[in-house]
Amino acid sequence: MMKPSDFVRWFRGSSPYIHAHRGKTFVIYFGGEAVGDPGFADLVHDFALLNSLGVRLVLVHGIRPQIDSRLARQGCQAQYQNGLRITDRVALECVKEAAGTVRVEIEALFSTGLANSPMAGARVRVASGNFVAAKPVGVRDGVDFQHTGEVRRVDAEGLNAVLARGDVALLSAVGYSPTGEIFNLRSEQVATAAAIALKADKLLLLTEEECLSLREDRLLRQITTAEARALLGEAAALAPEVAPHLKAAVQACEAGVGRAHLLDRHIDGALLLELFTRDGVGTLVSRAPFETLRAALVQDVAGILDLLRPLEQKGVLVTRSRERLESDIGDYTVIERDGMIVGCAALHRFPEARMGELACLALHGDYRGENRGERLLAHIEGKAVGMGFERLFVLTTQTAHWFRERGFEPAEVADLPETRRAAYNPRRNSKVLIKSL
Structure with a gap:
């Protein structure tokens, strides 16, 4: 059981994300497998x-297993070509039935409000409609996909009106043509x-x-669109089931969506863990790196002070004032992770x-x-070489072995530059280590 102090610390830690996400527009995709999972109600509670919390929410659900199940009950075989369903007349009827049933089931879950449930007092309104215009896929490589379509346009104005009311928008994998035809679409x-149209x-x-x-054999935690495209072009770099989702994420980010996240839906609370913790549990896709190493700016001083304070209190580092940091900020390099x-x-110079x-x-x-x-x-070593320095030195009280393992050799105070030697504090008795560049 979580200790009260742990809960308070976690809740306080989530507050920056609560503020950051309020009023933002999130489009969330989940497949028909998630809808059929016994734990789907928990996911709806998270929605x-x-x-x-003020998030403008558009939900897009898949229905592939529900369609296949209905086809099987009629003794029909699901037909696919290059991963895309061929939607004949019988399959289209199954599409309509599955989409309607799943939509009603989701609306029912949003309508629960029992006193002992997470939905107590929620009063969430869900809006569905003909927000997606579609066109036929047509014939490809001699195969007629019939009632399978592609997204032609998303009614961003209509969806924004829904979101402005505080309602949740719910989209199915179904689109409509100006001639009144119905098309089966890929939910991804x-x-x-929708994400692109809504920005x-x-x-x-x-x-x-x-x-x-x-x-x-590792989870990709953060990846840029350029890195993702390189992976997608590499044979056997990704599981076949993952590649379409990563392609969708890249397409969205390159078209102006802020960030895309790929989350394993089997992780309980994956959505909340991804959105309200700094590191999350999934894969973040963005145009720019999530974590960057860069030159420090004056506005970074507060963050640097927060970083140094615990080490200064332990005596690992000498205490530095805000004024000193501001005056020396040009010497500093920082790693920034999501702000x-x-x-x-720092590299202090003794030319x-x-x-x-x-x-x-x-x-x-x-x-x-x-x-x-x-x-x-x-x-720092590269920066020093670029300045024409021949040696790099460090003064440390507790981390000498780390530097020794990276090529620094023990030295004497007398080996320091004259101006630095004059500022040496004998009471700290810092060890001097020097590395030739």
Whole structure:
């Protein structure tokens, strides 16, 4: 059971995200497999919570397993070509029946309000409608896809009117033509087109599989659109089930959607963990890197101070005033992660001795590892070389072994540049280490 203090700390930690997400537009896709899962009600509860926190919510649901089930009951075989359903007359009737049934089931879950349920007092209104215009896929490679279509246009004005009322918009994988025809659509395409049309802040894709790099056998935590395109072009780099979702995420981000997230829907509370914690549990896709190493700016001083304070209190680092940091800010490099400073290092210059001092190398306690310290060190070394320095020195009381492992050698105070030697504090008794560049 969670301790009260843990709950308070977690709730306070989520408050920046509550503020950040209020009034933003999120498009969330989930497949028909999620709808058929016994735990689907919990996911609806999470949707309702987002709505209550002021998120403008568009939900796009799939119906593939529901269609296949209805076809099987009629003794018909589902037909696919290159992963796309061929929707004949019989399949279209199954599409209409499945879409209507799933929509009603979702609306029913949003309508519950029992006193002992997460929906108590929620009063969430759900709006569906003919928001998606479609056109036929037609004939491809000699195959007539019949009633299978593509998104032609999403009625952004109509959806914005729904969202402005505080309602949740619900879209099915069905579109309509100006001639009154009905087309079966790919739900991922509907979600992507809706996110682009609405200029959504986020597209969230709840998937059946994690977005794993098969080459490295690891979850891809953050990836740029350029990196994603390279992966998609590499044979056997991704599971076949993941690739369409990653393509949708890339398409959305390149068309102006702020960020896209791929989440394994089997993780309980995946949506909340992704949106209300800094690191999340899924894969973030964005045009620019989620974590960047860059030169520090004056506006970073508060973040650097927050980063240094615990280390200063432990005596690992010398206390630095805000004024000193502001005056020396040009010496600093930071690692910024989603707006938070999680690492920093400084290069103080002693050109008369052709030496630089690596100072204030610090990492946030939650972000040690993953070679962030090495990245900062390599950046500072490269910066020093670019300035024509021949050696880099560091003064440390508790991390000498870390520097020794990275090529620094023990030295004496007398080996320091004259001006730095004069400022040496013998009471701290810092060890001096020097590395030739």
